[in-house]
Amino acid sequence: MKVSGRSRLPKNGMKFLYVSNHKSNFDPMISYVILKEYNVPFITKMSNFKIPLGGRLMTVVGFTGINREDPLQSLEVMNKCAAFIKEDKGSIGVYPEGTRIKEKGLANFHEGVFSIALKAKCPIVVSTIRNSENIHKNFPFKTSYVNLDIVRTIYPEDYDGLNAKQISDLAKEIMEANLRRYHE
Numbered sequence: 001m002k003v004s005g006r007s008r009l010p011k012n013g014m015k016f017l018y019v020s021n022h023k024s025n026f027d028p029m030i031s032y033v034i035l036k037e038y039n040v041p042f043i044t045k046m047s048n049f050k051i052p053l054g055g056r057l058m059t060v061v062g063f064t065g066i067n068r069e070d071p072l073q074s075l076e077v078m079n080k081c082a083a084f085i086k087e088d089k090g091s092i093g094v095y096p097e098g099t100r101i102k103e104k105g106l107a108n109f110h111e112g113v114f115s116i117a118l119k120a121k122c123p124i125v126v127s128t129i130r131n132s133e134n135i136h137k138n139f140p141f142k143t144s145y146v147n148l149d150i151v152r153t154i155y156p157e158d159y160d161g162l163n164a165k166q167i168s169d170l171a172k173e174i175m176e177a178n179l180r181r182y183h184e
Helices: 027-032 046-050 054-061 070-087 111-120 132-137 165-178
Strands: 003-004 017-020 043-044 062-066 092-094 124-130 147-154
Touching: 017 027, 017 111, 027 092, 027 124, 027 147, 027 165, 043 046, 043 092, 043 124, 046 054, 062 070, 070 092, 092 111, 111 165, 124 165, 147 165
Parallel strands: 003 147, 017 092, 017 124, 043 062
Antiparallel strands: 124 147
C-alpha cells in the first residue's frame, strides 16, 4: 500500500466528504483503514450488508446502506450523512460512480452525493485508487501493489456558489487529471 498526499487532508479534526474512484470490493476497506483516525464510514449498497463477516464489520464501523432504486430513501441517506458530518461525529466516504468500474477511466458521477457537502458545508477530499482490482486475482500467492492518492481537498469557499452538478464535474476533472498521470 502506497499512500500519497496525506498532507492534503483537512487539519484540526475538520470533518469532510471523501470521494474516490471505485475499482474493487476492497476499496472501502483500504480507504477506511488508511483514514481510520478520521472515522470515515462509507455509503454502500444494501446488499453488501449480506456479505458474511464483511457485512457485520461494515455495520460495526458505521457504514450506511443505500437503496439506489428508491430516490426518497437515497435523499434520506444523504441528509443523514450531512447531519453526521455537521454534528462533528465523523466524515463520510462515497464513490460518486455508484459502482465498481472495471474499465480504465471513470464512469459518470451521481452528482447527488455532493449534496452532502453542500448541506454540511464541509471540505471534499478527492482521492484516486489504483491497482486494487488486482487483489482478487493475486491473493494469496502474489503481492498486489495498491496506490491511493489524496489528490486535493476542495474547501467550502472553493465551491461557494456552485451546485452539486458543478462540484461533481470539478471532482471528476481532478480525478481524471490524476489518473492520466498514470496513463489510466
